[in-house]
Structures are given as structure tokens and as C-alpha cells.
Amino acid sequence: MIEFVNISKKYQNHFWKKDFLALDDVSFKIQQGDLVGFLGANGAGKTTLIKILMDFSRQDKGEVKFDHNLGADQLAAKGNIGYLPERAYLYQHLTGREFLNYVGSLHSTSKNELNDLIKKWSEKIQIDYALDRQIKGYSKGMQQRLGFISALMHRPQFLVLDEPLSGLDPIGRKEFKSIMKELNTEGTTIFFSSHIVSDVEEICNKVVFIEKGKLIYEGSIDSLILKHSNDQYVARYSKGDQIESLRFSESNKNQMLSNLISQNINLLELEKEKPTLEEIIYKIKR
Ligand SMILES: Nc1ncnc2c1ncn2[C@@H]1O[C@H](COP(=O)(O)OP(=O)(O)OP(=O)(O)O)[C@@H](O)[C@H]1O
Ligand SMILES: [Mg+2]
Incomplete structure (x- = not known):
């Protein structure tokens, strides 16, 4: 659907200093139907890459290729993308409703349809109670909610969100994740992009991980977890009124299980030990 091919981006901060390489030969693909988490520490280059994708910034090398599925040309493809910037610029003197009407009108939606969309999404994202207040009085999380609606209201095929979960309370985070999952299923x-590895692990099928402008990993989360699992099993069982557990390796599995069963225990659970995505990322970073 979208392919980044050998993207490099330099910033020149002072003309007498060496250029700073913010992205270094980054290549990966986003396939249609993917839900991709983009991870990396502060300053890793996530926003820089997203701005290049959106054409707000120009790479020094490489290209971004758009699939014809998104639109016949680059311009049509852009109309099919919903974008939430890291620091959304919402016109502060407008009310939430005026802002959503303005954004909706850019996508030439009829007045009635637009009213229905605004009602539906503002209720779903729980900002309906503040729609007639000026945005300058919104809290950070309220602005994030309004920005999220403006990105997805026109039902784009492709959503690009720069830290959509930042600034939200725990319930808001949970709701945004479930809406993202729902939209992806549809x-x-x-x-x-995100800093919270567990959020990415919870909802994404793919992860892209960059560090200091370099791609470290791109691919399925499941295969990354399986690749880093250590062939250890944990059996939980009950004996009398106690719950106990036993840890053993793949090579001992059959022996240990038959020992347990011969002791007349009640096997509750047998699980292969898996590292979390967070543990793996911490490991590959070092
Ligand atoms: N306009 C700019 N001029 C100079 N340097 C820049 C500019 N924009 C970004 N950089 C530098 O490029 C690097 C990557 O920045 P970027 O904003 O892409 O990081 P990020 O991964 O989005 O970080 P965060 O998680 O904090 O949002 C940083 O070192 C940053 O200082
Ligand atoms: Mg950023």
C-alpha cells in the first residue's frame, strides 16, 4: 500500500556544523489492512518520517511509493489519508463543532451527512458535551479527541496518527485503542507512532522500530515474540487446595508432564513462556 524506499533525511542546524542525519536509509512497507505500531525513543525520527510520508517535509534520498489502491495519483491518494499530527493545530477561536464542520467541508461532504458524522463521532469519542465551546478552553486530552475525529471523520482508507494516545486519560486510551482496532477490522x-510498547503489542499486527534514525525491526509482532521465546514451559496445577507451578524446558516436557499426571494432580494450564514485546525491544536495543 505504502512503501518507504531508502529514506534518508539530514538536518543542517548550523552551517559550520556537520549535518545531522535524522533518518538513515529507512525502508519498509505498510500493507493494506495492517495495523502498524511505530516505536522509537524521543528523537528517533518518527515524526520526521511521518512528515515525509505526508509531504510536509522532503527527504534527501529515497522515495515514498503509494499503491494505486489509495488513488490513481499522489494527490488522489492524499485525499484517502487521515492524518493526526503530533501537535495538532486546531483553530483556537473556533468551537469544536465549527472546526469539525470546516474540516468536513474540505472533504465535500453534504451538510446533513456532516451533521450526522459530527454527532456520531463526537458521542463515540466523548467530546459532544464540549462541541459548542471554543477550542482554546479545551484541555490537552479534549484537543486530542477533537483532532482524532478530524482525522477519521471522512472515513479515509489509511490513517496516519502521530502519537494518538498521548495526553489521554487511561479510559480515553482504552477507548482510542478499541476504536482503532474496530476501524482496522472494518x-x-x-x-x-507511540512510546508505549504494551499498547502496540495489544492492538497491532505489525511493528516498526527505529533507533537514532535507523530501522531496527519491521515485521510481525508474533514472529518477533516467537523468535525470542526461550523454549521454557510453565505448568500450573492444583494439588489439594493449593495451586502450584512448575517450570521446565522443551526437552523435558514429556517427562515432566507424565510425572505430574502420575501424581494425580489437576493440570490447570500449560503455557510456553513468552517475552513481552517490551522485553524484546529492550534486549535488541542494547
Ligand atoms: N526541523 C528540524 N530541524 C533540525 N532538527 C530537527 C528538525 N526536526 C527534527 N529534528 C531532529 O531530528 C531528530 C528526530 O526528530 P523527530 O521529531 O522525528 O523524533 P521523534 O521520534 O518523533 O521523537 P518524539 O518521540 O520525541 O516525538 C531529532 O534529533 C530532532 O532534534
Ligand atoms: Mg515525534
């Missing part, structure tokens, strides 16, 4: 491809 066919929207989503690419979003």
Missing part, C-alpha cells in the same frame, strides 16, 4: 489501514 478495513482501515493504520500507521501510528
